[in-house]
Amino acid sequence: MISWTINFPFDSFTLICTTVIGVLFYYYSTSTYDKWKKANLPHTRPVPLFGNLFRMVLGFDSENETYDKIYKQFPDKKICGFYQMRTPYLMIRDPELINNVLIKDFAHFTDHGFEMDPSVNILGSSLFFTNGQKWKIMRQKMSPGFTSGKLKLMHSQIKECSKDMINYINSKLKTTDQFDVHDIMNKYATDVIGTCAFGLKLGSMSDEDNEFRKHMKLLFKSSFRLTFTNLLQLISPKLLSILKISSTPPEVMEYFNSSFKNVIEYREKNNLNRNDVAQTLMQARKELVLNNSSYPEEKFTEMDIISNAILMYFAGAEPVSDTLAFCLYELAMNKHIQDKLREHIYRTKEKHGGEFSNDYLMDLHYADMVLTETLRKVNGTIVLFRVATKAYQVPNSSLIIEKGQKIIIPTYSIHHDPKYYTNPDVFDPERFSLEEKSKRLSGTELLFGDGPRFCVGKRLAELEMKLGLSEIVSKFEVSPCVKTENPIQFAKAGGAIKPKNGIWLSLKPVAAV
Numbered sequence: 045m046i047s048w049t050i051n052f053p054f055d056s057f058t059l060i061c062t063t064v065i066g067v068l069f070y071y072y073s074t075s076t077y078d079k080w081k082k083a084n085l086p087h088t089r090p091v092p093l094f095g096n097l098f099r100m101v102l103g104f105d106s107e108n109e110t111y112d113k114i115y116k117q118f119p120d121k122k123i124c125g126f127y128q129m130r131t132p133y134l135m136i137r138d139p140e141l142i143n144n145v146l147i148k149d150f151a152h153f154t155d156h157g158f159e160m161d162p163s164v165n166i167l168g169s170s171l172f173f174t175n176g177q178k179w180k181i182m183r184q185k186m187s188p189g190f191t192s193g194k195l196k197l198m199h200s201q202i203k204e205c206s207k208d209m210i211n212y213i214n215s216k217l218k219t220t221d222q223f224d225v226h227d228i229m230n231k232y233a234t235d236v237i238g239t240c241a242f243g244l245k246l247g248s249m250s251d252e253d254n255e256f257r258k259h260m261k262l263l264f265k266s267s268f269r270l271t272f273t274n275l276l277q278l279i280s281p282k283l284l285s286i287l288k289i290s291s292t293p294p295e296v297m298e299y300f301n302s303s304f305k306n307v308i309e310y311r312e313k314n315n316l317n318r319n320d321v322a323q324t325l326m327q328a329r330k331e332l333v334l335n336n337s338s339y340p341e342e343k344f345t346e347m348d349i350i351s352n353a354i355l356m357y358f359a360g361a362e363p364v365s366d367t368l369a370f371c372l373y374e375l376a377m378n379k380h381i382q383d384k385l386r387e388h389i390y391r392t393k394e395k396h397g398g399e400f401s402n403d404y405l406m407d408l409h410y411a412d413m414v415l416t417e418t419l420r421k422v423n424g425t426i427v428l429f430r431v432a433t434k435a436y437q438v439p440n441s442s443l444i445i446e447k448g449q450k451i452i453i454p455t456y457s458i459h460h461d462p463k464y465y466t467n468p469d470v471f472d473p474e475r476f477s478l479e480e481k482s483k484r485l486s487g488t489e490l491l492f493g494d495g496p497r498f499c500v501g502k503r504l505a506e507l508e509m510k511l512g513l514s515e516i517v518s519k520f521e522v523s524p525c526v527k528t529e530n531p532i533q534f535a536k537a538g539g540a541i542k543p544k545n546g547i548w549l550s551l552k553p554v555a556a557v
C-alpha cells in the first residue's frame with residue numbers, strides 16, 4: 045500500500061508521458077496516409093510508419109515481391125497510390141503514361157527524386173542521385189565517355205579482362221568443373237570497371253582479395269550502420285542529414301579518394317590519355333572543379349568526381365555480373381538455346397576474320413536477344429524512380445500530379461505481366477527478334493530505363509556482356525551440376541534481385557564434351 049502511494053504519482057506521470065508520446069508518434073506515423081483516399085485514387089491500406097513496406101522491412105518479402113503485389117492488386121488501373129513508409133508514392137502502370145513520364149513529358153519528371161546527402165552517403169553526389177541542373181551538367185560531361193567511338197577504344201582493355209577470366213577457369217578446371225559463375229562474373233565485371241572507370245588493372249581473377257574489391261565489399265557489406273541508415277533514409281532523409289550519420293565507413297571514402305587521385309597524378313605526370321571513363325571523369329574534374337567558368341551557378345567538388353567513379357561500380361559492375369551469371373544459368377537449363385548461341389558465335393566469328401572484334405560484336409544479334417531476355421526475366425532493376433519537378437495534368441483524366449510527387453514505374457512487374465509477355469516465366473530469346481520487337485507496345489520494354497535519363501552505361505554493359513559471353517560459350521559447355529539450385533533461391537534483402545547462394549554450374553571445355 046505504502047509503495048503504491050509512493051509510486052503512484054511517478055507512475056501516472058510516466059503513463060501520461062507515454063500516452064502523449066504514443067499519440068504523437070501515432071500521429072507522425074500516419075499523418076500522411078489520407079492523401080490517396082482524398083484524391084480518390086486506388087491504393088492499399090497502409091500499416092502505421094511502414095506504409096505498404098511492412099513485410100519488406102521485416103524481411104518477409106523482397107523488394108520485387110513488394111511492388112509486384114501492389115501492381116497486381118489493381119490490374120485495370122493506369123495509376124495507383126501506395127505509401128513507402130510515410131511517403132505517398134504513385135505507381136504508374138499504364139505503358140502510354142509511362143512513355144509520357146519518361147520521354148514525351150520528361151521536362152516534368154527530370155529527377156529520380158532521391159534526397160541523399162553526400163555527407164551521409166558518398167554516392168549522394170553521383171549522377172544517379174543528383175537532380176536538376178547539376179544532373180544535367182554532369183550527364184553532359186559523362187555521356188561522351190560512352191559513345192561508340194570511345195567504346196571501340198576501350199575494347200582491348202575489356203578483352204584483356206575476358207582473357208584473364210578464361211585463363212582463371214582453365215586453371216581451376218585442373219581440379220574441378222563446378223564453379224560459382226556469379227562469383228566469376230563479379231570478378232570479371234569488377235576488373236572491367238576497375239580498368240575503364242578507375243584506370244586500375246585489378247587482376248581480381250588471380251587476386252580476389254585485392255584492396256579495390258575489399259573496399260567495394262565494405263561499401264555494401266550489411267552492417268548495423270548500413271541497415272540503420274537505410275531505414276532512416278526511408279523514414280526521413282532529412283533526419284539523416286541533420287544527424288549526419290554516414291553510411292560509408294571513413295576508411296572506404298579515404299581509399300577511393302586516394303586511388304582515384306593516384307590515377308589522376310600518374311596520368312598527368314606521364315601525359316597519358318587512355319580514352320576511357322576515367323579520362324572522361326578527369327576531364328569533367330578539369331572543367332567543373334578546377335576551372336568552372338561555364339557553370340558558375342553550380343559548385344562541383346573533388347568528391348563529386350570520386351562519387352561518380354564509385355557509381356560506375358555500383359551501377360555498372362553489379363548488374364553486369366548478375367546478368368551474365370543469370371544468363372549462363374538459363375543457357376545451362378535450356379541446352380537448345382545454348383547450342384544455337386554457340387553456333388551463332390562460331391559463324392559470326394568466322395565472318396569477321398576469326399576475331400571477337402568490334403564489328404563481330406555489332407553483328408552478334410542472337411546474343412543480344414539472349415541477354416535481353418535474361419534482363420527481362422531477372423533484371424536487378426525492379427522499379428524506375430521519378431519525381432514530378434513541375435505539376436502535371438494526366439492526359440484524359442482529372443488527376444493532377446503535383447510538384448514534388450514521387451513516382452515509381454514497376455519495370456519488374458511489367459516485364460512479367462502476361463499481357464505484354466506471354467508465359468513470362470519461360471526463357472525465350474525469340475521475344476526479342478526484330479519482328480517481335482516491332483510488335484511490342486512502347487513503355488513495356490524498359491530494361492535500361494528510357495528517355496534522357498536512361499542508363500548512360502548501356503553500350504558499355506552490352507559490349508562487356510557480349511564479349512564475356514562469347515569467350516565462355518565458345519569455349520565451354522555450360523550445364524547444371526549437383527550444386528545447381530532449381531529454381532534459384534533469391535536473397536530477400538537488398539534492392540536488387542540476387543542469388544542467395546551463388547549460381548553453381550558445371551563448365552567443361554567444348555571439345556571434350
Ligand code: HEM
Nearest residue numbers: 171172359360363364425492493494497498499500501505
Ligand atoms: C546489365 C547492365 C545494366 C543495367 C541493366 C542497367 C540499368 C540501369 C537502369 C534501369 C537505370 C535507370 C534508368 C532510368 O532511370 O531511366 C540505370 C542508370 C544508370 N546506369 Fe545503368 N545499367 C547497367 C549497366 C551500367 C553500366 C555498365 C554503367 C556504367 C559503367 C551504368 C551506369 C549508369 C548510370 C551512371 C546511371 C544513372 C543515369 C542518370 O541518372 O542519368 N549502368 N542503369
